[in-house]
Amino acid sequence: MDSHAMTIDGRADTDSGAALDVANPATGEVFAQVPQCDRQQLDEACAAAERAYRPWRADDAGRRRALSRMADVLERAATSLARMLTQEQGKPLAEARTEIARSALWLRYYADLDIPREVTSNDAGDRVEIVRRPLGVVAAIAPWNFPLLLAVRKIAPALRAGNTVVLKPSPYTPLTTLAFGALVRDDLPPGVLNIVSGPEPLGAWLVSHPVPRKVSFTGSTATGMKVAAAAATGLKHITLELGGNDPAIVLPDADPDHIADSLFWSAFRNNGQVCAAVKRVYAHERIQGRLLDALTARARAVRVGDGLDETTELGPLSNPPQLGRVHELVKDALAHGATAVTGGRPLHQPGYFFAPTILSAPPGALRIVDEEQFGPALPVVPYQDLEEAIFLANAGEYGLTASVWSSDGDRAAKAASALECGQVTVNAHATSICPSLPFGGHKRSGIGVENGPWGLHEFTGLQVLPCPAA
Ligand SMILES: NC(=O)c1ccc[n+]([C@@H]2O[C@H](COP(=O)([O-])OP(=O)(O)OC[C@H]3O[C@@H](n4cnc5c(N)ncnc54)[C@H](O)[C@@H]3O)[C@@H](O)[C@H]2O)c1
Numbered sequence: 001m002d003s004h005a006m007t008i009d010g011r012a013d014t015d016s017g018a019a020l021d022v023a024n025p026a027t028g029e030v031f032a033q034v035p036q037c038d039r040q041q042l043d044e045a046c047a048a049a050e051r052a053y054r055p056w057r058a059d060d061a062g063r064r065r066a067l068s069r070m071a072d073v074l075e076r077a078a079t080s081l082a083r084m085l086t087q088e089q090g091k092p093l094a095e096a097r098t099e100i101a102r103s104a105l106w107l108r109y110y111a112d113l114d115i116p117r118e119v120t121s122n123d124a125g126d127r128v129e130i131v132r133r134p135l136g137v138v139a140a141i142a143p144w145n146f147p148l149l150l151a152v153r154k155i156a157p158a159l160r161a162g163n164t165v166v167l168k169p170s171p172y173t174p175l176t177t178l179a180f181g182a183l184v185r186d187d188l189p190p191g192v193l194n195i196v197s198g199p200e201p202l203g204a205w206l207v208s209h210p211v212p213r214k215v216s217f218t219g220s221t222a223t224g225m226k227v228a229a230a231a232a233t234g235l236k237h238i239t240l241e242l243g244g245n246d247p248a249i250v251l252p253d254a255d256p257d258h259i260a261d262s263l264f265w266s267a268f269r270n271n272g273q274v275c276a277a278v279k280r281v282y283a284h285e286r287i288q289g290r291l292l293d294a295l296t297a298r299a300r301a302v303r304v305g306d307g308l309d310e311t312t313e314l315g316p317l318s319n320p321p322q323l324g325r326v327h328e329l330v331k332d333a334l335a336h337g338a339t340a341v342t343g344g345r346p347l348h349q350p351g352y353f354f355a356p357t358i359l360s361a362p363p364g365a366l367r368i369v370d371e372e373q374f375g376p377a378l379p380v381v382p383y384q385d386l387e388e389a390i391f392l393a394n395a396g397e398y399g400l401t402a403s404v405w406s407s408d409g410d411r412a413a414k415a416a417s418a419l420e421c422g423q424v425t426v427n428a429h430a431t432s433i434c435p436s437l438p439f440g441g442h443k444r445s446g447i448g449v450e451n452g453p454w455g456l457h458e459f460t461g462l463q464v465l466p467c468p469a470a
């Protein structure tokens with residue numbers, strides 16, 4: 001059994017009493033333990049972050065160097081970290097390697113980003129500059145689907161802007177994040193990045209702790225609403241990256257055989273456990289049958305297995321509640337008129353596996369279409385005209401990303417502009433999640449954005465200063 005350390009104030013703490021078990025989703029077996037942080041350790045982490053804040057915010061060049069060294073460290077440890085990520089999260093090794101590489105990319109992007117300053121004049125005609133100042137200690141809370149990448153999307157801009165951080169990974173997937181913390185410990189001054197692990201209510205304690213001035217949260221909309229309420233009582237800044245139920249509209253002129261592979265992976269990457277995955281397809285009634293056939297052929301050909309096997313394309317679901325949720329929604333769909341063209345059930349083997357599932361779904365209310373199911377089941381719903389498809393795609397509480405699929409670029413672009421969400425793509429889905437483009441949800445998919453200069457702004461406050469004499 002491996003055991004892993006919290007990192008608080010530049011120290012690794014392996015001896016903290018209670019331990020949290022971490023299971024491998026491919027076997028269901030516990031293979032590692034991490035510390036369960038108690039309130040006193042959370043106080044220590046917040047105090048360490050507070051002590052480290054002023055010298056850190058004053059050292060712009062040091063912050064750039066530290067971020068770029070953190071990227072180097074990640075790249076050097078990529079092989080072992082990817083293996084650990086697959087073991088704790090379930091994703092295939094190739095996807096785990098991509099996650100580590102993208103995390104390093106984000107660190108480098110922010111290491112290179114200049115913090116904007118604008119020079120202007122006040123009403124007396126004096127030159128002034130508008131600068132962005134860090135906020136203080138940031139509470140960062142991450143989910144289990146991309147444990148390292150989604151943590152780095154917070155800590156890279158937060159640290160670049162001059163804040164210090166207390167980071168809490170999901171209790172299902174703390175290992176890679178803790179291993180990252182241990183690896184970069186010597187590259188950061190003590191207290192700049194503190195990582196605390198444990199089950200709830202640790203996240204709730206962190207959000208309502210008096211020290212952090214900003215909460216950056218990625219997770220479900222239900223938890224995001226609790227985080228917003230708790231942060232409001234301390235008047236804390238918030239960024240919330242929340243759930244999605246992304247639609248893909250397939251126009252009648254699309255070629256099902258041509259788009260099937262790309263559409264399939266837009267829905268099934270990381271076993272559908274991607275905030276910006278296609279969760280429901282609206283296919284014109286003339287091509288719904290051919291599209292179902294093409295997607296079914298793709299789903300039947302996919303290799304499902306332990307992510308540590310290099311030939312695996314789809315791993316297990318990440319945890320038992322997620323497996324239960326997908327199964328419940330598929331059963332509900334089958335009971336209400338949907339047909340499983342392929343899949344439709346958990347796989348009878350150890351671990352949390354569910355058969356890749358393509359559903360022919362009737363028009364009308366269906367939970368698997370209306371709610372976020374976050375798994376390897378894709379409902380395909382017929383529509384008659386584009387206006388109806390756009391209405392259905394915009395229905396509901398979420399507005400993260402969406403896509404339109406067509407062989408007519410102009411027609412697709414026109415439909416795309418009618419969709420209410422943070423990003424729309426044509427003949428691809430959410431492929432432009434890169435460090436320089438804003439990523440964030442509309443409606444109940446979130447508040448604020450990550451990435452680019454906008455992502456950095458979320459960790460700053462504006463200040464007007466006299467302009468230094470030239
Ligand atoms: N919009 C995005 O960028 C994005 C990205 C990835 C995942 N997600 C969403 O995340 C969800 C899946 O992740 P999950 O199941 O880990 O989400 P979750 O909301 O259950 O948990 C997310 C994190 O919040 C912590 N937490 C739980 N209760 C808390 C509380 N009261 N206060 C503070 N923290 C608390 C958890 O321990 C975990 O670390 C999906 O809904 C998915 O769409 C969104």
Ligand SMILES: O=CCCC(=O)O
Pocket residue numbers: 145146273274275276433
């Ligand atoms: O789940 C959200 C992250 C998606 C991604 O960056 O690919």
